[in-house]
Amino acid sequence: METSVKLTGYQWMIMAAFFTVGSGTLVIPSGIAMLSRQDAWISALIGLAAGLLVNIVHLAAARSYPHLSWVELNQKLLGYWVGSAVSWLYIITAIGGGAVLLLSFLGEFIVTSVLVGTPQSVIQLMFVLVVALALRLGLRTIAYSTEVLFPIVIVIYVMMVGFSIPNMELDNILPIFDTGIRPILLSTFVYLSFSTMPRVFLLMLFPATIDSKKKYQAYMVGCIVGSLILILLIAACLLVLGPEVTARKVYPSYFLARKISLGHFVARIEVLMATIWLIALFYKLVLYVYIGMLGIAQLLHIKDSKILTYPILSLLIPLSYATTATSHQLALIDMRVWPIVITILGFIMPLLLWVAVWVRKWKGGEERRESQTENVQHE
Amino acid sequence: MWLTAIAIVIVGSGLGMLEIPPLLRRKMKREAWVYGIVLGIGIGLSVLTALKIHYPNPYNVVEWIFRPLSNWIFGPAT
Numbered sequence: 001m002e003t004s005v006k007l008t009g010y011q012w013m014i015m016a017a018f019f020t021v022g023s024g025t026l027v028i029p030s031g032i033a034m035l036s037r038q039d040a041w042i043s044a045l046i047g048l049a050a051g052l053l054v055n056i057v058h059l060a061a062a063r064s065y066p067h068l069s070w071v072e073l074n075q076k077l078l079g080y081w082v083g084s085a086v087s088w089l090y091i092i093t094a095i096g097g098g099a100v101l102l103l104s105f106l107g108e109f110i111v112t113s114v115l116v117g118t119p120q121s122v123i124q125l126m127f128v129l130v131v132a133l134a135l136r137l138g139l140r141t142i143a144y145s146t147e148v149l150f151p152i153v154i155v156i157y158v159m160m161v162g163f164s165i166p167n168m169e170l171d172n173i174l175p176i177f178d179t180g181i182r183p184i185l186l187s188t189f190v191y192l193s194f195s196t197m198p199r200v201f202l203l204m205l206f207p208a209t210i211d212s213k214k215k216y217q218a219y220m221v222g223c224i225v226g227s228l229i230l231i232l233l234i235a236a237c238l239l240v241l242g243p244e245v246t247a248r249k250v251y252p253s254y255f256l257a258r259k260i261s262l263g264h265f266v267a268r269i270e271v272l273m274a275t276i277w278l279i280a281l282f283y284k285l286v287l288y289v290y291i292g293m294l295g296i297a298q299l300l301h302i303k304d305s306k307i308l309t310y311p312i313l314s315l316l317i318p319l320s321y322a323t324t325a326t327s328h329q330l331a332l333i334d335m336r337v338w339p340i341v342i343t344i345l346g347f348i349m350p351l352l353l354w355v356a357v358w359v360r361k362w363k364g365g366e367e368r369r370e371s372q373t374e375n376v377q378h379e
Numbered sequence: 380m381w382l383t384a385i386a387i388v389i390v391g392s393g394l395g396m397l398e399i400p401p402l403l404r405r406k407m408k409r410e411a412w413v414y415g416i417v418l419g420i421g422i423g424l425s426v427l428t429a430l431k432i433h434y435p436n437p438y439n440v441v442e443w444i445f446r447p448l449s450n451w452i453f454g455p456a457t
Contacts, residue, residue, distance in 0.1 A: 096437070186453070302410050307402065310394055311414050314421025318428045322436050329438070336449040337442050 009218035011143040014150045015283065016219050019202055020195045020226025022284035023102055025277045026109060026251045028194055028230060029237040031335060032187035033246040038173045040246070041238055043188040044231040048224070050188060051196035054347060055223055059216055061350040062203045064357040070204040071298045077356040086349065087299055093345055094201050095292040095312060096319060097338065102285045103127070103320040104330055106278075113254060114274060120324075124317050127282075134286050135293070135309045139205075142286055149279050156272050157229060161236050163260045163269075168239040193339035195230055197346030199223065204291045253277075289313065383429040391422035 007015075033040045065073055070090070075083030106127060107120040115123065134142050206215075237252045240259060246252040257270035289312060290305075296312075297305035324330050395418050402411040427434050 189452075296413075300409065300413060302413065303407065304410075307398075307407075307410050307414060308417065310398065311417035311421060314391065314394075314418055315424065318421070318424035319437075321428045322424075323438050325436060333438055333442060336453055337438075337445050340445050340448050340452070341441070 005139045005143075007139070007143045009214045011147060012215055013218040013222035013225070014146040015143065015287065016199065016202065016222025017150070017226040017229070018146060018280045018283040019199055019287060020223055021229050021276075021280040022195070022198070023105055023277075023281055024195050024230050025233055025273075025280065026253055027105060027334075028191060029234050029246055029252045030249055031190050031194070032234070033238065033243050033252070035187035035190065036183040037179050037243040037247070038175070038238060039177060039179045039184050040187060040243065041173065041231065041235040042177070043184045044191055044227075044234045046184070046188045047191035047196065048227045048231060050192060051223065051227055052220075054192065054196050055199070055220060057347065057350050057354060058200055058203055059219070061353040061357065062206050063216070064354075067207055069207050069294075069298060071295055073353065077353055077360070084299060087295060090201070090204070090345060091292050091295040091299070093341060094288045094295070095315070097341060098198060098201065099285055099288040099292070100316055100319045100323060101330075101334060101338065102281055102288070103316050104323045106281060107320065108324065108330065109251060109254075109274070109277075113251060114271065121317060121321075124320060127285075128313050128316060131282070131286055131289065132309055132313050134282075135290060135313075136306060138306065139290060142283070142290075146283060153276050153279055156276050157233075160257055160260070160269075160273055160276075161232055163262060163266065164236050164240050164256060166262075167259055168236070169242075170239070172240075172242040173235075173238050189343075190335070190339060191230075193342045193346075195227065196223070197342045200342075200346040200350060201288065201291045203350075204295060205287075289316075380430055384426045387422060387425045387429060391418060391425070394418065 029040070032043055036043050062070070062073070065076065068076060071083075071087040073083075074086045074090075077083065078086060103124055107124050110123045111118060111120050134145075202219075233253055237246045237256050240256050241249070241252055245255070249255045254270050254273055257273035258268070260269060261267040289309075293305040293308045293312060296302065296308060302308070323333055395415060399411050399414055402408075402414065424434075
């Protein structure tokens with residue numbers, strides 16, 4: 001069965017990195033440049049530090065009972081019914097929020113920038129079929145395929161940022177700290193809600209699938225690698241395009257790659273940038289659906305979570321149509337609703353669970369002490 | 380439009396017919412039920428989308444729930 005899959009630390013690190021980068025490479029730069037202009041890179045740096053704090057909260061909640069899955073942890077700490085309800089919230093958000101929004105982004109991006117005029121549903125259907133293939137083959141195959149694709153992504157990424165260096169102008173990020181503290185913190189919040197806090201869903205994979213003594217370190221390293229990829233990209237966008245263009249373009253990093261021209265020979269390589277994004281997005285989508293399936297299987301006591309692949313994937317395309325009923329609506333859900341939902345599930349809930357763990361320990365200690373004093377009295 | 384809807388129904392029910400009987404044969408009744416219900420919802424939503432019939436959009440409900448909070452954090456919607 002799938003639950004006995006064991007991943008190595010390296011695979012786990014790559015998956016954490018891909019999950020962090022995910023939808024971010026194309027979307028985050030404009031989202032946060034809209035709020036904090038030329039200081040967007042500062043808010044991304046704050047985001048890296050704050051992201052580590054969020055990680056500590058996540059891991060603290062998960063580490064207190066390392067052999068329990070996230071669903072079982074919820075049920076143990078919050079009671080069976082409340083815990084199940086909270087777990088359902090996580091599953092619905094992973095599939096109906098995370099996966100569907102990623103699919104909507106994918107459709108919008110390909111239709112507006114790469115294959116202009118192709119019906120969105122055709123592209124989404126083809127992508128979903130590949131996702132189905134990956135899910136049917138199982139997490140082990142997914143993990144090994146990340147090992148193949150990660151070096152490719154890194155090479156393309158270094159090429160992209162390296163070739164952009166001649167276009168950079170330092171004037172674009174001056175004056176520093178001009179926008180004020182509130183916009184910077186707000187855009188840090190947006191950065192966190194797209195790259196850092198969704199990683200709470202990865203915790204669902206922890207106990208059953210990851211068997212490595214260094215899994216926590218590998219996870220942390222993966223998160224830092226992913227964040228650095230994002231921060232460098234945001235900085236490159238700002239330095240080359242300037243805050244105005246970065247904020248106005250929907251996909252600034254794609255536009256950044258379009259500007260690359262080395263001696264009029266290496267030019268128009270923006271599709272490579274889209275490749276990075278597609279690879280990272282693919283793994284994020286696969287993991288979201290996989291985690292949702294795993295959660296449903298645990299909650300409904302289904303023996304093999306792979307059975308659910310096709311039914312759940314059949315939900316994604318119509319739901320993604322519902323999010324893009326108007327093009328304004330996707331931005332609305334994305335920039336105004338998703339950050340709040342993911343803050344509740346990705347930060348406040350783990351914090352509450354951590355507190356619950358402490359309360360249990362403290363109470364347990366109290367009981368033990370009482371029983372000890374009783375013993376003393378009996379003697 | 381109609382063709383798309385019919386194709387969706389054919390492919391969807393074909394998928395169900397391919398995958399549900401083996402589950403029943405292995406005495407996995409619960410799995411078969413979950414499979415059928417979720418696939419049914421998926422096909423239903425896809426057909427409604429293909430025929431451009433409006434159904435209550437779940438995302439509008441979520442957006443409505445969080446509207447006061449998002450207005451407070453990000454300022455009023457533009």
